[in-house]
Amino acid sequence: MSQSEEQQWKLLLLEALVKERREDAQQVIEEVYPYDLANWYGELGATEQERLLRYLDHERLADVIEELELEQQLEVLRRLDVEHAGHVMDLMENDDLADILEELPKEEVDRLLSGMRQDEALIVRNLLTYPAETAGRLMTNRFIWVTDESTIGETIEKMRDYIEYSETINYVYVVNQLSQLVGVISYRDLILASNDERIADVMDRKVISVSSETDQEDVAKMFERYDLVSLPVVEGDVLVGLITVDDALDVLREEANEDIEKLSASGKSIDFDTKPWVAATRRLPWLILLLFIGLVSGSIISQFEETLSKVVALAFFMPMIAGMTGNTGTQSLAVVVRGLITREVDKKVVTRLIMRELRVGLIIGVTCGILIAIIAYVWQGDPILGLVVGSSLIITLIFGTLAGTIIPLILHRLNIDPAIASGPLITTLNDILSLLVYFGIATAFISRLM
């Protein structure tokens, strides 16, 4: 669908909603995608929103809700009466529904679930028992499985029966008498086999699966590595669910956002809709911590008050040295944080990485150090000042690069949430380090600087 087509559909829908023409609206609804409807929903007035919800049948409404932002999802479910909401929730992906319900107080969850079919409600309750961000929470039970004693004909029969119910994935999973996952067969192979063959003779016994406790980041990695479109979830060897590739795409996006939150210490407010007050309170704890660390810089400078008051020109280079050390630390940090995702790290990799960054720090330090020494000399006409500034920058850039590399690696090793190694924290720590080095060297040369 091109953008201009999209605009046309949108206008047609809007017109139909304003004029309360149910049939016209439903014609548009038929033609466009749930994502688009969800996108337009937010832009409608309250009356039109209410009409749109009324015109959507249960199934379509379930699809649209899945595409809405969390706040809107809650709002829509609250607008519907319990029975209507229940019918819609029956048709939603259970993992998406669990993510929504998790945000609600227990009484409201119970109220909403009471409108659902009992078996569906039970499945959702079960999903909610898995910790967030694990394979168990991503899985659906809407997929087709057969026992290894079935024939191809029976399998196709079962597919016909469950077709409305199952997600459009492309494999049938095979279990034995004990419900243990033993194989997989693609729809393609099903088409090509003859009806009386036994599944056990045609299926692929090499099937990749994950346990339900697996972290979602590892789940996404497996989709990437093995080019999967679906991944069965097991407990022991028993098949309990299936994760589809659309969840892996969402997880990749989420994990990338988390890394960026780490690097920028912005907290969980990487979106445009968070209220100012909420966004501010998420960012403030970091900023206040950094404010106090920044004061440490101040007290270091105050220790060197005598040096500084004798040679005020030292202050000119202070922000540059501190800034450069922070920048180089952030660069290394970014490399490490991203690298830790795609790579397993053992001792060999860590050692090689630290040696690499040491060399990078050396090259960067020497280049920038010599450059600034010349500039400082030319600007202030003092060769010793040039020497002090230049040698300080060499040292601080090497240490800054190493700090940006080693600190996140240590945190990773200690299994501490690497969010602590956020970009601004590294920057601020590097500030302190650079001021110590700079004023240390300057004080040593103070008699020659005056």
Added chain:
Amino acid sequence: MSQSEEQQWKLLLLEALVKERREDAQQVIEEVYPYDLANWYGELGATEQERLLRYLDHERLADVIEELELEQQLEVLRRLDVEHAGHVMDLMENDDLADILEELPKEEVDRLLSGMRQDEALIVRNLLTYPAETAGRLMTNRFIWVTDESTIGETIEKMRDYIEYSETINYVYVVNQLSQLVGVISYRDLILASNDERIADVMDRKVISVSSETDQEDVAKMFERYDLVSLPVVEGDVLVGLITVDDALDVLREEANEDIEKLSASGKSIDFDTKPWVAATRRLPWLILLLFIGLVSGSIISQFEETLSKVVALAFFMPMIAGMTGNTGTQSLAVVVRGLITREVDKKVVTRLIMRELRVGLIIGVTCGILIAIIAYVWQGDPILGLVVGSSLIITLIFGTLAGTIIPLILHRLNIDPAIASGPLITTLNDILSLLVYFGIATAFISRLM
């Protein structure tokens, strides 16, 4: 496959390679995944690497090469003679192959392509004509299409013929006499239809496609939004190729890395294997630019030399104010850069976002400003100094937040590569801004500060 199983297979393979036991090695090769073989390949000695390449059949070798890092891919292709390399390249995904060849000089591309089947070489050459990071470069021609006049039976017949050749995707695309894309049918629906039905009667006419020039980021977005597993590529309406979901996963990862490179100005070195010299030269241009901008801070301070030499205590708060302004700018920048990916921005969204960040800046500024005013007063015993530091921080935090919001939005609007709005650049610009405000206010109050 669990980690301990993986270790066992790895050891078995290593032993077989060291003892030159071809059959044992091939048994392991059968059991494990190309990704694992690629992973282990890098850890082998040169002799064992050479043996592994020899033991792999063409098809398996093609799969393994696709999983290697770029440098290793080039090395492996160069190790094979032209004929052997040609057979392997015939079996590789054409889009992956194009990505490799792009890195080579023209003569080497010609030499390698000369070993391939003519038709395959032609397809690769054609792919190379599309700009990098567009839909055209991601597409494969290994998929199944039929004309809208075919029957279900004929379609299944065609699938049987091309099964080895086509990727394991799950739709058959339908074109008309003019090769224009007119519909799609899932393998699932093929299974459920009867053999003599016409494709045109069964197919779904609502089919999402992209043009070959579409940016890869938009391609990935479509996979996310519409939960696709494959996406046909058209020129005019003519079907020219197909993009599969594994490419979308790779693009998402790539684009996230690019954002992080922007925020950290680390350049394209977000991996552990880049040589120190290469990594350093990628980071240096930014650092040198930032060094010169940092000198601007210095010259601002030198303008206020008189103020500073009268009240040296002003220097104590300099790094804190500059750092905090940089931090708050980076936080806003991260929100905007990430938000621009998932959201279409129109005037309304931009205005709302700027107003939101203005409010966030106000809340953050007032909180931190009051806090630091009290601290400065208690520490230095001077209420006017507290007032100067506190009011400066309020103002710089508000401006810092706005700068981190507005600068990337303007660059985005001007279609300028937002890499320019990197985190360190915003930080350094905010440094300058904060020093101007701080010393400006301090100079105004200088008579009361002494």
